[in-house]
Amino acid sequence: MHSRMSQTRSSFDQPGxxxxxxxxxxxxxxxxxxxxxLGLRDLTTHAVCLGMTGTGKTGLGIVVLEEVLLQxxxxxxxxxxxxxxxxxxxxxxxxxxxxxxxxxxxxxxRQGMTLDQFAAxxxxxxxxxxxxxxIGPERIATLRDRVTFDIxxxxxxxxxxxxxxxxxAPPDDPSLTWAKNTEALRERIAQVxxxxxxxxxxxxxxxxxxxxxxxxxxxxASWRAGQPLDIASLIRQIQDPPxxxxxxxxxxxxxxxxxxxxxxxxxxxxxxxxxxxxxxQGAPLDIAGMIAPDRxxxxxxxxxxxxxxxxxxxxxxxxxRQFFVALLLSQLVLWMRAQTGTSSLRALVYFDExxxxxxxxxxxxxxxxxxxxxxKQGRAAGLGAFLATQNPADLDYKGLxxxxxxxxxxLRTGRDRDRALEGLEGAGAGFDRAHFxxxxxTLPPRVFLxxxxxxxxxxxxxxxxxxxxRGPLTRDQxxxxxxxxxxxxxxxxxxxxxxAPERGDFVDxxxxxxxxxxxxxxxxxxxxxxxxxKRTQDAGRHTRYIPHxxxxxxxxxxxxxxxxxxxxxxxFLLPLDAAAYALDFTQARMAPxxxxxxxxxxxxxxxQFAPLPPGIDARWMKRAxxxxxxxxxxxxxxxxxxxxxxKVYGQPGETQLDFRRRCEAIARERRDAExxxxxxxxxxxxxxxxxxxxxxxxxxxxxxxxxSARKREELLGGVESxxxxxxxxxxxxxxxxxxxxxxxxxxxEREVRESEEAIAKLNADLEALAQDYKAALSxxxxxxxxxxxxxxxxxxxxxxxxxxxxxxxxxxxxxx
Numbered sequence: 001m002h003s004r005m006s007q008t009r010s011s012f013d014q015p016g017x018x019x020x021x022x023x024x025x026x027x028x029x030x031x032x033x034x035x036x037x038l039g040l041r042d043l044t045t046h047a048v049c050l051g052m053t054g055t056g057k058t059g060l061g062i063v064v065l066e067e068v069l070l071q072x073x074x075x076x077x078x079x080x081x082x083x084x085x086x087x088x089x090x091x092x093x094x095x096x097x098x099x100x101x102x103x104x105x106x107x108x109x110r111q112g113m114t115l116d117q118f119a120a121x122x123x124x125x126x127x128x129x130x131x132x133x134x135i136g137p138e139r140i141a142t143l144r145d146r147v148t149f150d151i152x153x154x155x156x157x158x159x160x161x162x163x164x165x166x167x168x169a170p171p172d173d174p175s176l177t178w179a180k181n182t183e184a185l186r187e188r189i190a191q192v193x194x195x196x197x198x199x200x201x202x203x204x205x206x207x208x209x210x211x212x213x214x215x216x217x218x219x220x221a222s223w224r225a226g227q228p229l230d231i232a233s234l235i236r237q238i239q240d241p242p243x244x245x246x247x248x249x250x251x252x253x254x255x256x257x258x259x260x261x262x263x264x265x266x267x268x269x270x271x272x273x274x275x276x277x278x279x280x281q282g283a284p285l286d287i288a289g290m291i292a293p294d295r296x297x298x299x300x301x302x303x304x305x306x307x308x309x310x311x312x313x314x315x316x317x318x319x320x321r322q323f324f325v326a327l328l329l330s331q332l333v334l335w336m337r338a339q340t341g342t343s344s345l346r347a348l349v350y351f352d353e354x355x356x357x358x359x360x361x362x363x364x365x366x367x368x369x370x371x372x373x374x375x376k377q378g379r380a381a382g383l384g385a386f387l388a389t390q391n392p393a394d395l396d397y398k399g400l401x402x403x404x405x406x407x408x409x410x411l412r413t414g415r416d417r418d419r420a421l422e423g424l425e426g427a428g429a430g431f432d433r434a435h436f437x438x439x440x441x442t443l444p445p446r447v448f449l450x451x452x453x454x455x456x457x458x459x460x461x462x463x464x465x466x467x468x469x470r471g472p473l474t475r476d477q478x479x480x481x482x483x484x485x486x487x488x489x490x491x492x493x494x495x496x497x498x499x500a501p502e503r504g505d506f507v508d509x510x511x512x513x514x515x516x517x518x519x520x521x522x523x524x525x526x527x528x529x530x531x532x533x534k535r536t537q538d539a540g541r542h543t544r545y546i547p548h549x550x551x552x553x554x555x556x557x558x559x560x561x562x563x564x565x566x567x568x569x570x571x572f573l574l575p576l577d578a579a580a581y582a583l584d585f586t587q588a589r590m591a592p593x594x595x596x597x598x599x600x601x602x603x604x605x606x607x608q609f610a611p612l613p614p615g616i617d618a619r620w621m622k623r624a625x626x627x628x629x630x631x632x633x634x635x636x637x638x639x640x641x642x643x644x645x646x647k648v649y650g651q652p653g654e655t656q657l658d659f660r661r662r663c664e665a666i667a668r669e670r671r672d673a674e675x676x677x678x679x680x681x682x683x684x685x686x687x688x689x690x691x692x693x694x695x696x697x698x699x700x701x702x703x704x705x706x707x708s709a710r711k712r713e714e715l716l717g718g719v720e721s722x723x724x725x726x727x728x729x730x731x732x733x734x735x736x737x738x739x740x741x742x743x744x745x746x747x748x749e750r751e752v753r754e755s756e757e758a759i760a761k762l763n764a765d766l767e768a769l770a771q772d773y774k775a776a777l778s779x780x781x782x783x784x785x786x787x788x789x790x791x792x793x794x795x796x797x798x799x800x801x802x803x804x805x806x807x808x809x810x811x812x813x814x815x816x
């Protein structure tokens with residue numbers, strides 16, 4: 001066996017082919033000599049591996065990952081139990097010293113060996129196992145040379161810690177805009193919110209839960225303003241939301257302040273824990289960066305080493321795993337949607353033990369929606385998914401229906417086998433269920449039934465993994481693998497989303513900052529601070545704040561005729577001078593870049609303040625609110641375009657070019673519909689004329705036959721009369737008969753002339769009708785071309801009842 005396989009080593013490394021094992025002979029109970037190759041492109045239609053504990057799913061998964069990485073395809077690996085992290089344990093020298101740090105001393109003692117003896121035996125076992133499958137140390141060296149293994153440990157610094165702050169920020173992809181991608185961005189927000197609430201132990205329905213609706217609204221307000229949102233500011237905005245109305249209800253009616261405080265407290269208790277600090281430090285959750293070629297690690301490939309991003313989650317609780325995996329998968333969906341279409345595999349997502357992350361209806365954890373999105377839409381972007389689990393019932397059937405490649409190991413229960421075989425019947429044509437059903441209950445370890453999208457079903461034995469299958473790694477072992485000592489692992493900096501939570505961050509939004517010159521505001525007067533990040537990096541005592549009036553309102557413009565339902569935010573910044581006292585917002589500066597999500601609640605430490613003019617109290621602030629509403633009511637009208645002929649309305653913010661293009665499409669559609677009716681009308685008239693012409697042609701032919709017959713009769717009558725004259729017969733009858741024949745000939749000639757004249761007239765009518773049709777089409781085209789120019793502007797003014805004041809506050813802005 002060894003010699004036969006050694007001869008084919010070079011054939012294992014073929015472009016687009018993954019060497020996963022050898023065909024298995026069920027009758028002989030052993031592998032045959034025929035290698036099994038899985039097409040790399042088969043993984044674009046995704047794969048699933050099913051099998052009870054002990055069937056070798058982990059080994060098969062690592063084998064597939066080794067082959068995919070050797071093909072230069074980066075992998076994102078979700079490892080909830082710590083098994084797949086074994087992928088980083090590959091030793092080209094296959095020496096006992098390589099294996100020794102990863103062996104269990106108790107296991108060595110149980111086998112009656114010292115740790116050194118156990119390491120030597122393990123090295124011999126691995127070397128022999130690889131040789132049996134035709135794999136030498138040089139192929140392991142190639143794997144190490146071509147691949148960088150990055151082990152990420154969210155919530156811990158044992159490996160590469162992950163900062164989830166970036167996942168709460170708006171996507172930095174310029175192609176993802178609210179104008180064009182509202183649905184995708186709201187889907188992303190829903191996934192982030194559901195993940196946060198699940199981590200806090202709050203079960204929330206995205207459509208009905210007040211908690212979910214409130215947090216989603218806060219996120220959307222911040223993201224629309226292009227502002228990042230961390231947990232500390234989220235907690236503050238739960239207590240003081242950036243909006244004052246949800247649907248038809250005021251915020252305090254929809255979600256009373258005291259109950260919002262309880263939600264804020266739940267989140268604050270969560271993030272205040274020192275153990276949560278590690279979630280805020282480390283690498284950002286940037287998919288493009290995590291799978292980009294590694295050009296800093298050497299290797300023989302000038303393009304850089306292929307990356308394997310392993311997310312080790314064994315140290316997390318179930319809620320924390322759901323939280324992080326939901327964020328990771330939603331980031332993957334965003335990355336996927338930003339890619340151009342391709343038919344090749346661009347990246348592979350491997351998810352080990354997917355149980356609980358995409359369960360059947362009615363369960364809906366935060367990870368389910370993004371994972372199902374990847375399975376349903378990933379193929380177009382070249383993103384493949386490989387899911388491993390014990391039972392087919394662990395996965396939603398809609399996800400299984402979109403998977404093209406199946407690996408099935410031993411399944412003990414009949415129900416599991418039935419579900420798996422039902423899936424196989426849909427995955428491959430000509431699948432003989434009876435032939436494969438019985439062996440599935442007795443398959444030996446590492447033997448699987450393979451049904452790919454492009455091949456016939458067959459049993460195969462997975463090859464020996466080049467990586468050392470040590471079993472689940474502990475967090476300390478991950479730290480050792482990452483080159484960190486114990487002190488590094490146990491060190492936990494105290495920083496919760498930008499720092500330890502302080503009392504001012506949570507309860508007291510108006511606590512006094514350092515600096516005795518900060519004015520004290522009367523009750524009912526809110527204040528915010530507008531920080532210029534570029535200027536306040538080294539601010540402190542060099543910053544001097546100038547008071548302004550900040551007024552922000554949301555306007556909903558609805559118009560039944562045009563169908564417009566438009567929301568717009570107005571933000572004004574008015575210096576506290578004479579114009580402010582007069583509350584003249586025509587003198588204010590429009591500040592659309594400012595939103596409640598961008599305001600700071602505390603000044604820069606040590607800052608100085610300009611004096612606040614007298615007379616600023618709660619009553620004056622109420623006057624400012626009324627003046628703001630009145631100003632927007634009188635000056636906040638927006639205009640839309642209206643095509644009077646087409647009866648088509650534009651949308652707020654729609655350019656003339658976009659509106660004209662839309663009108664052109666509608667005019668073209670209506671023109672084509674009228675042209676079709678016009679064609680039908682003229683076609684009926686044309687058909688009637690053609691039918692008449694056909695009848696006239698038939699009559700002409702008949703008249704010509706009749707004329708020819710009459711002429712022959714006249715000729716024969718003349719001959720007869722001549723004969724009678726010669727023989728001396730009586731002529732009176734012949735003369736009368738000849739005259740009658742002459743009249744018949746003349747009548748026949750008239751019939752022919754009339755038919756010819758009728759045909760000529762009908763041909764002229766047909767030509768005239770064709771010209772009329774062309775003229776009618778030209779007029780029709782001109783009519784709809786003129787319609788495109790019949791455009792006017794229609795003003796849409798808001799109602800006072802649709803103007804909602806978000807914030808009226810004293811805004812302290814840095815001087816200069």
